[in-house]
Amino acid sequence: xxxxxxxxxxxxxxxxxxxxxxxxxxxxxxxxxxxxxxxxxxxxxxxxxxxxxxxxxxxxxxxxxxxxxxxxxxxxxxxxxxxxxxxxxxxxxxxxxxxxxxxxxxxxxxxxxxxxxxxxxxxxxxxxxxxxxxxxxxxxxxxxxxxxxxxxxxxxxxx
Amino acid sequence: xxxxxxxxxxxxxxxxxxxxxxxxxxxxxxxxxxxxxxxxxxxxxxxxxxxxxxxxxxxxxxxxxxxxxxxxxxxxxxxxxxxxxxxxxxxxxxxxxxxxxxxxxxxxxxxxxxxxxxxxxxxxxxxxxxxxx
Numbered sequence: 001x002x003x004x005x006x007x008x009x010x011x012x013x014x015x016x017x018x019x020x021x022x023x024x025x026x027x028x029x030x031x032x033x034x035x036x037x038x039x040x041x042x043x044x045x046x047x048x049x050x051x052x053x054x055x056x057x058x059x060x061x062x063x064x065x066x067x068x069x070x071x072x073x074x075x076x077x078x079x080x081x082x083x084x085x086x087x088x089x090x091x092x093x094x095x096x097x098x099x100x101x102x103x104x105x106x107x108x109x110x111x112x113x114x115x116x117x118x119x120x121x122x123x124x125x126x127x128x129x130x131x132x133x134x135x136x137x138x139x140x141x142x143x144x145x146x147x148x149x150x151x152x153x154x155x156x157x158x159x
Numbered sequence: 160x161x162x163x164x165x166x167x168x169x170x171x172x173x174x175x176x177x178x179x180x181x182x183x184x185x186x187x188x189x190x191x192x193x194x195x196x197x198x199x200x201x202x203x204x205x206x207x208x209x210x211x212x213x214x215x216x217x218x219x220x221x222x223x224x225x226x227x228x229x230x231x232x233x234x235x236x237x238x239x240x241x242x243x244x245x246x247x248x249x250x251x252x253x254x255x256x257x258x259x260x261x262x263x264x265x266x267x268x269x270x271x272x273x274x275x276x277x278x279x280x281x282x283x284x285x286x287x288x289x290x291x292x
Contacts, residue, residue, distance in 0.1 A: 080285050081285065084285050084286065084287040087287035091288070126265075129268050130264055130268060140288070142253060142256045142267070142271055143288035144288060145268060145271070145272060146271045146274075146275035146289040146290060147275070149272045149275055149276055153279055154279075
């Protein structure tokens with residue numbers, strides 16, 4: 001079964017962050033819905049839209065933290081974590097991250113800081129999953145939370 | 160799928176885990192400790208699920224006599240079987256999370272995190288969306 005099939009509505013929701021954010025920004029929700037074959041046209045739950053935006057923003061910040069840690073400590077193998085967070089952010093439609101603080105100069109401290117950031121993201125997405133309205137969005141957020149937990153374990157293994 | 164059906168699907172996989180890990184431990188010396196830990200965790204989860212289903216007035220799904228998990232003659236095969244099972248549990252939990260509400264949904268989300276970490280314990284690479292194929 002493909003990821004698209006699993007989440008049913010869909011493909012739709014993993015594309016969903018992008019869909020909703022882009023649609024809101026451009027006012028072309030019907031066009032976007034047509035593109036992914038949703039019929040009737042969705043009326044996004046405003047609360048779910050807020051959850052998606054918050055998740056996308058937080059994931060962009062996480063991606064920036066991973067990139068900064070990787071740049072500051074090139075000896076750390078963060079390829080798997082970089083790939084996972086990048087895939088998550090793409091599924092949410094992307095977002096801009098504000099400039100973040102540089103990682104600690106000490107490599108061990110940098111590892112701890114990144115693992116802690118992933119722990120926080122894990123808890124936040126789990127909380128979002130519990131309160132989200134759309135079942136498909138619930139699944140995406142719950143899976144993201146579990147993915148963050150896996151990434152945190154990878155990072156801690158580098159200590 | 161109803162929440163009860165999703166719980167039953169999860170329970171069926173927990174039965175399989177309670178069957179699998181003793182077999183792994185018995186056949187692969189290097190995995191005894193990990194298999195023992197996994198067995199205990201899944202036994203506790205199975206018992207918890209049985210209780211939850213009974214409290215819903217439902218008869219819990221019964222265990223099978225045995226499961227076809229492929230050959231288990233070396234560590235690589237055992238790890239592959241364990242990863243496969245934990246990944247199927249993750250998928251079942253994601254289904255449950257999508258159909259459940261409130262406390263049951265929170266329970267499924269927590270359990271999904273546990274099963275995703277169990278996948279890793281048995282050697283799986285990290286994924287962006289554990290539970291999704």
